[in-house]
Amino acid sequence: MVIVALLGLAALLAILAPLRTGTVSDPDADQRSALESERQRLMAELGRPGDEARRPELERRAARTLRALDALPGAPRPLKPLWPLLGVALALVLVGVGAFTFVPRWQLAALNPAEGTAVQSALTLPGLQARAQRTRDQADYLAWGDAAFTAGQYDQASAAYASALKLDPKQPRALRRLGILLLSGQGQAAVKNEQQASQAFLLVRTAAQLAPDDPESQLLLGYALNNFGESKLALAALERYRSLDPTGREADDLIATLRASTAQSDPGSKVYAANCASCHGAAGRGGIGPSLRESRLSRAALQAVIQNGKGSMPAFPNIKGADLEALLNKLEGWEN
Template sequence: MTGPVLLNVLLLGLVALACVWLVTEPLRTRTPDDPDAPERARLGAERDRLYAELAALTDEARRPDLERRAALALRGLDALPPAPRARRGTRTLALALLGGAALLTAVGAVTFVPRWQLASLTADEAANVQAALKLPALKAQAQRSGRAEDYLAWGKAAFDSNTFDQAVTAYGNALKLDPRQPEALRRLGILLLTRGEQTGQAISAEDAQRAALLIRTGAQLAPQEPESQLLLGFALARFGEDQAALAALERYRTLDPKGRDADELITALRARLNTSDPGLRVYAASCASCHGPAGGGGVGPSLRESTLTRAALSQVITQGKGAMPAYPDLKPAELAALLNVLEGWQREGQ
C-alpha cells in the first residue's frame, strides 16, 4: 500500500472512530426508561469493535467479512425503536452527529459504502463494479495526459467492467501511441471479433481477418501471458482451426493452472478431434478437463498412474467418489470403450 493511500485510510479510520463516538454518546448516557438499552449497547459495542478492526486492518482478505458484520450490526441498530430523548445536550449532539455523518459520507463514499454494497456479490461481480466506478476518473486522466499507460489503465477498467465501447476507444488510442501493446492488441481484436454478439450485426470477413491479426500479433509479442493464449485459442476456434486452437488453450492452462475460462471450449474441441475413437470421445467430453488431455493429470489425478481394476474404475465412473462426479448415464458401449482407453493408459504408464 502506497504512502498516500495509507494516509487516506488512516484519516478515514479516524473520521469513522470520531463518528462512532458521536453515535454511541446517547448509549453511554442512556436513561433507565429505555427497554432496548442492553441490546442497543451490545450492537453499538459490536459495531465499535468492527470499525476499530477495519481501521487497523492489515489482512485485506478479512475486510469483506468484517464489513458484512459491521453492516449487520448497523442494520440491527436501525431496527430498534428510537432511544428516549437524552436529558441534556441532545441538540448539540444531534448537530455534531449530523456533521460527523456528512463528513463520513463524503470521505467514505468511495470506500466503506461501496464495499458494504459489494459484500453480497461474487468476487468477479464485485471486481466488475469496482472497475466501473473507476471509469470516469481513468477516462479523464487519459484524455488529460494523452499517455499510452493512462489509456491502457482506462481500457483495462472498461474491459473488466464489460464497458466495451469505452474499451475500444481507450485501447485504440493506446495503440496509436504505441502499436506494440500486447494487451491492447489482443483485447481490441477479441472485441472486434465478437462485435456481432454484442450488437447483433454480422462481422465482415475483412474485419474478422483484421481481428485475427490483432490477436495473433498480441500473442506473438507476449506468448507467456495466459490471456494471450486464451484469446488466441478462442479466435482460432472461430476460424475452424481446432488443432491449433486446442494447442493454444492447453498452453493457457499450463501458464495458468487455475484458469477455468476455456474448459467448455477445450472439451468441445477434444470431442471434435477424437471422433474416430469412441473411448477417447467419451473421455474428451467428460474427463479431460480434470485429468488432462491424455490422462496425465491436471485438476484431478493422473489416470496413467492409477492401479484400480477395471471393476473399480467402472464403479468410480458410474457412482463417483470424493470430488469426482458420477456419470451414471453412460451407455454400456460408451463405458466399455472408456474403460479400454483407461486400461491402455495404465499399461503405458507415464
C-alpha cells in the first residue's frame, strides 16, 4: 500500500509539475481586449440620449460583440504554486478519482462553455442510451434525448424523443425538439415534402400550446414560423421568448432581421422601435416602463402622454403628424 501511495504521489506530481512555474499566456488577449473596448463604447453610446434612430443598429452591434466575447475561451487564471507537500492519502484520492474526473475537466478547460457542455453530454450518451433502452422509462428517454441534443447527435436525439412521445404524446420538450429537428433536416427522419413539414411544424406549435410560458417553446416556435415565412408571428414568438428569458441571446440576429423587415412594412413599428422600445420592451410588454398591452387609455389620452409626458416618462413633442397617427394605431391595436 505504501508503494502504491508513493507511486500515486509521484504520478500526481509528474502531471502537475509543468503548472508550477512559468507565466500564463492568453492567445486571445488582443482580440478579447478589442471586443471589450468595443462593448464598452457601444454600451456608453446606448446609455447616452441622442439619435434614437440609431439605437436598433447599436443594439445589433452590441449583441454581436457580446456573442463574440462569449465564443472566446475563458481567460487563463494566474497559476499559484502547488503546496510543497501533498498527503499520501490525498494523493491516492486524487490519482484514483482524477483519472475519471480531474483529467477530463482539465482537457475541457480549453473549450468555450458551449463546446465543453457538448463534449460532456457526448461522454454521457452511451450510459444514458443503455439505461433508457433497458428501463423504457420516459424520464430516461428524455435524459438521453437532451444529452444527444446538446451534443449535436441529432439522430440519437430524434430516436430518444420519438420513444418518449410513444409513452406520452403530449410531452412538450420532446414535441418541440423533435419537430424542430425534422424541420431543420437534422433528425434521422428529416422531412422530405410539404406535408411532412406541416406535420413537423404541428409538433412545435402543439408544444408551444402545451407549455406557453416555457422560453424554449417560444424560441423554437419562432424559428419554425420563420421557416414558413410568417415573419410577424415569428417575431411575436421570439419577443415573447426574450420576455420569458431576458438573458437569452440565441435569436438576437433573427429578431433584429425580423424587426427591420417588420418596421419597413409597418410605420407604427418603426416609430415605436425608435422611441419607445428601450423602456416599454420590443413587443410592448414592459421593461423599465409599464406594459403597453395592458393599457386601457383612450386615443386622446395616449396622445397626451406621448406629447406631454407623465411621471418619469419624458415628453416626445417631435412625434407628430403621420408618425403620431401610426404610433397611436399600433398602441390601440395592442390594447384591443
